[in-house]
Amino acid sequence: MAFDGITTFAICCELRQRLLGGRIDKIYQPETDEAVLSIRSLGQNYRLLLTCQAAHPRLHITEKKPETPLSPPMFCMLFRKHFSGGKIADIAQIDFDRIIEISVEVLNEMGDLCTKKIILEIMGKHSNLILTDENGRIIDAMRHVTEQMSKFRTVLPGLPYTHSHHNDKANPLLLHDEDSLFCLLEQNGTVLGKSFYQSLNGLCPFSAREICFRAGVSDKALLAELPAAAKQSVYTAFHQLFASVLDQAFSYRIYRESDVPCEFSVLPYFSMEAVSFQEYDTLSTLLDIFYAKQDVQNKILQKSQDLHKLIQTNLERARKKAGLQEQQMADTKDRDQDRIFGELLTANIYQLKKGMTSVSVANFYEEEASSVTIPLDSNLSPSQNAQRYFNRYNKQKRTEAALTEQLAQTYEEISYLDSILSALALADCEKDLEDIRLELHETGYIRKTRKSKKNLSTSKPLEFHTSEGLRVLIGKNNIQNDMLTFRTSSPYDYWFHVKDIPGSHTILFCAGLEFEKDYTMASILEAAALAAAHSKASAGSNVPVDYALRKYVKKPSGSKPGFVIYTHQQTLYVTCATPGKQQRK
Missing domain, CATH: 1.10.8 (Helicase, Ruva Protein; domain 3)
Structure with missing residues (x-):
């Protein structure tokens, strides 16, 4: 169910019951299209989320603490100036449309009590959050709309506010x-x-x-x-x-198919009786849960688009380079023929004269000693022609040695960039993206890394527990992989990684425990399945996963983040773990 007029009506009813008479203590703007009001009402503190993001515009009370910018945007400062300390006087829905007006009683600059409004217009990509003064004029809006952008309505500071007439629908x-x-x-x-x-x-x-x-x-x-x-x-x-x-x-329900949320409703919908559902006490709780994962995915996708483009561009370049190097390597495979031609010319130099364009000699490198015709440069002497073939042979030999090293570096770069793509897929907070940006800056892919404008919480590895209660940690990026492998784990914990495929470092914490007494092979198999699930082979089955004691894992000096070498490994073939089968903390 979209956030339609029925949902808007229900959330307005709920907010009136909980927030009317409340005071606005603090105002935050975590995102360019999102605001959070901290409201003290009926002896409790509430956070009211108002978002006009194109994907899921809405408002409701949220339990999530916003990650606030280090310096508030201009819109946020104006919001605070005009509405901080204000009293919620009314929350109204306009014409049963997805337009909500929150009337706030505040003191104006003259010290007189007046009513200003916070207006959230939920209209998909045209959604907006607009602030108006006591005279109905626009103080500011999250999205300014000029005459060039819309011929129907202009939304700019100082203009009178008029309701959007984006449709002619009836109430x-x-x-x-x-x-x-x-x-x-x-x-x-x-x-x-x-x-x-x-x-x-x-x-x-x-x-x-x-x-x-x-x-x-x-x-x-x-x-x-x-x-x-x-x-x-x-x-x-x-x-x-x-x-x-x-x-x-109202009956607040989230409907699930295969344990995945598919719809929600604020009324009992008879058409969904055959679908399993879960009821919630408040609509705000339902919306907080229903949109939680989608919001994170949308934000991460938006903020990582430049990283995806950068990595894909470098991957294409590296793969093209590898193709050219492989072709050059193939061209050096016939160099022995140049050496043989040089030696045959040297052995038969008495037959050669300057000005000859070719010569036929017996090839004593073959059992039958059949005749072979060797092309010659008529401008060179016999010895120079022989030396020319030796020079070509030596050049191709040197080329092969150089290409072998270059190809290894190119393959390593491709593997590294693939690991960055895997890390982007696992990123579930902005701090993960900041870590990836820092890593790319340190490895030279980004010249300048921008400083975070927010107080971001620390990014932590994914944590699971096996069915036998053993702790499993999984790195979400290469910095976490190195930290997890060489600082968090002990030498006698087990380290897991998919074989020859980009993926996360996975640690099974079992140091000090006795095999077959404190844990069994089941925990090792479950950890291996988790390692497979958090790799590029996450959709596969029968995935090879190497595991070894962490003391056998080493990091070569000067290698890129996340790159290790290991010995004494064993290989398991597992099916990727389905998220949720292992207990996640």
């Missing part, structure tokens, strides 16, 4: 009879389900399907072909749904 709470409803539906569409959300504010496709399901009519039915009885059923279902909304008969 469903004002439709009180069947004729009014179907007259509106027929004006805006021909298919029943689609015409619902094209005609009415607050209805998403999920809710439109629910109305049709309750009426026993297909949401793909054509309006012109609906019989009178079907229309009556549809209107009854429509009326019942919105009566439940007005009565606040």
Whole structure:
């Protein structure tokens, strides 16, 4: 279910109950499109999240502590200036649309009590957070909209605020009879389900399907072909749904398929009765949980796009270089023929005369001593022609030696860049990205590393526990890999890594424990499966994973972060662990 008008109505009801009369203590702006208000209400402290990000714009109370910038943006400073210390007077939804107005009583510059507004417009990529003064003029907005950007409405400081007229949809709470409803539906569409959300504010496709399901009519039915009885059923279902909304008969549910959240609803949706669900006490708790992983993924994806582009560019360059070096290496494989030609010319130099373009001699390197024709340079003497072949042979020999070293370096670079891509896939916080940026700066891929503008929490390795209770730590990037392997673990812990494939260093903490008494092979297999799951082979089965005591793992001097050599290893073939099968802390 999208954050539609029904969800907006429900969250406004909840926020009014919990926040009316509350005081705004602090205001943060963790992201360019996100604000968090710290509100003291009814003896409790709440954090109200307002976000106008394109993917999941919404507002609700959140339990998450924001990672605040070291210096607040200009919008945040204006927000604080005009609304800090203000009292929440009202929280209202406009025309059952996804527009929420939070009225705040504050003292103006003259010391008089006035009402200013915080307005969140939830409109997908056009979402915005707008602040207005007591006269309804815009103080500032998270997204400025100029005349060049929109011919319908300009959103700039100092201009009067007007509600967005991004659609001509009707308020469903004002439709009180069947004729009014179907007259509106027929004006805006021909298919029943689609015409619902094209005609009415607050209805998403999920809710439109629910109305049709309750009426026993297909949401793909054509309006012109609906019989009178079907229309009556549809209107009854429509009326019942919105009566439940007005009565606040809410039931906050997250529906799951294969234990993965797929939808949520604020009412019992009959069309989802066959799907497993979990109920929550408040809508804010539901939204906090439902959007948690998606928010992190979206933020990490946005903030790592430049890193992905950088790594992909360097990977393509390295792979192209490897291809050219491999071709040059192949060209040196025939160098023995030049040596043989040189030796044959030296042995038969008495037959040669300057000006000859070729000579046929017996090839005594073959058992049959068959005749071979050797091309000659007519401008060179016999000895110079022989020396020319020896020089070509020696040059190709030197080329092969140099290419062998260069190819090893190129393959190492490709492996390293692949490990960075794996680290980007595992990154689950901004600190992980900062660590990767620092590593790329130290290895020369980034000239300057920008300093973080936020108070970021420390990034930690992934932590799991095997079914026998042993602790497993997995590095999320090469810096963590080195730290985990050479500082966190002890020499008698087990170290795991997929064989010849980029992946994370994995440590099974078993030092001081006795095998077969304190733990068994099951823990080793589970750790190996986790190592496979956090590698480039995460989608595979029968993945080879090497493991050895950590004391046999060494880091060559001058090698790149995350690169190690190891001995005394054993290899297991495992299927990648499914996240959740091992207990994650």
